Amino acid sequence: AWKALHNASDMEEQTVTKCGERVHIFANINLLSDLPPARRFKAEGVGLYRSEFPFIVRNDFPTEEEQFAIYKKLVDQMDGRRVTFRTLDIGGDKMLSYYSNVTEANPFLGMRAIRFSLQNKDIFCHQLRAFLRAGAGGGSRIMFPLISSVDDFVAARDIVYECMDELEREGVPFSRETELGVMMELPSAVEVADELAQEADFLSIGSNDLIQYMLAVDRTNEQVSKLYLAHHPAILRAINRIVSAGITHEKDVSICGDLSADPRMLPFLLGVGLRNFSIDMVNAPTVQRLVSGIKIEDAEEIANSLLDFGRISEIEAYLVDHSLVPE
Numbered sequence: 001a002w003k004a005l006h007n008a009s010d011m012e013e014q015t016v017t018k019c020g021e022r023v024h025i026f027a028n029i030n031l032l033s034d035l036p037p038a039r040r041f042k043a044e045g046v047g048l049y050r051s052e053f054p055f056i057v058r059n060d061f062p063t064e065e066e067q068f069a070i071y072k073k074l075v076d077q078m079d080g081r082r083v084t085f086r087t088l089d090i091g092g093d094k095m096l097s098y099y100s101n102v103t104e105a106n107p108f109l110g111m112r113a114i115r116f117s118l119q120n121k122d123i124f125c126h127q128l129r130a131f132l133r134a135g136a137g138g139g140s141r142i143m144f145p146l147i148s149s150v151d152d153f154v155a156a157r158d159i160v161y162e163c164m165d166e167l168e169r170e171g172v173p174f175s176r177e178t179e180l181g182v183m184m185e186l187p188s189a190v191e192v193a194d195e196l197a198q199e200a201d202f203l204s205i206g207s208n209d210l211i212q213y214m215l216a217v218d219r220t221n222e223q224v225s226k227l228y229l230a231h232h233p234a235i236l237r238a239i240n241r242i243v244s245a246g247i248t249h250e251k252d253v254s255i256c257g258d259l260s261a262d263p264r265m266l267p268f269l270l271g272v273g274l275r276n277f278s279i280d281m282v283n284a285p286t287v288q289r290l291v292s293g294i295k296i297e298d299a300e301e302i303a304n305s306l307l308d309f310g311r312i313s314e315i316e317a318y319l320v321d322h323s324l325v326p327e
């Protein structure tokens, strides 16, 4: 963990690199109580709303109306700034006490996230309808967690279209323009990044899970935490591939895992072409300050050097030599 070095009052309205390139900082939101700091730290919108939290704190699945009330508050409090809703990501380490499923030997490899939503279409549709209604004014987006194939994405998107048709028939307002995106968190998704970028409206890199699944290291298991390495060459190359796929197909790419606010990796992320960072907003002043000290051409040189290394040790040595932050 690193310390936030500045206060919200030190934030500029816009985040710009030393060479004048615009970088966007969005907020990761778990609960509505995360919104006041997001506004105070001048988030340009919500880059990741973890919608499972209203589900976890209850005793039963929330109704469409209950969800709509929460999501609408989120949209209203962001004053027209972009809000990216993430559909339910339960399973893995986030279980619902009221959903008694068979116990799974490997929950992180089991009925999690989009898999749960595709299996439980009624629960999925209630949530999608609530998102669509909350985003009726435009500017909100929906993304799906743990997508493993283009087929997964198309199946989820088809259900969104069904919900849209249903709302239209009922005369309920929503926006047909709501963009639909893929969270890039699985090695299988990286392998078909090109096709996903072609199909989806946007991609968002979920680095917490991407690292976990690429390296086969449980993100919650202390015993193997030393093996959970964001700077493993495979991770750096995967991120580069995802961003390149987005650039090729002219689709927006963002990063919303913890890596997005890691000062050590910021030059690399900018160097491969990332410009959208969704972060825990307490880190915003630090990220903004570091970005403002970086020139894109230097970041590109750093990224190219890092992508050439095949060993973790080489990357670690390089990062020590090129550190932006005193240890």
Ligand code: PEP
Residues within 6 Å of the ligand: 048, 050, 089, 185, 205, 206, 207, 208, 209, 210, 256, 257, 258
């Ligand atoms: C991630 O996996 O990086 C991510 C942002 O999603 P979560 O941490 O909620 O799994």
Ligand code: MG
Residues within 6 Å of the ligand: 145, 185, 206, 208, 209
């Ligand atoms: Mg994730």
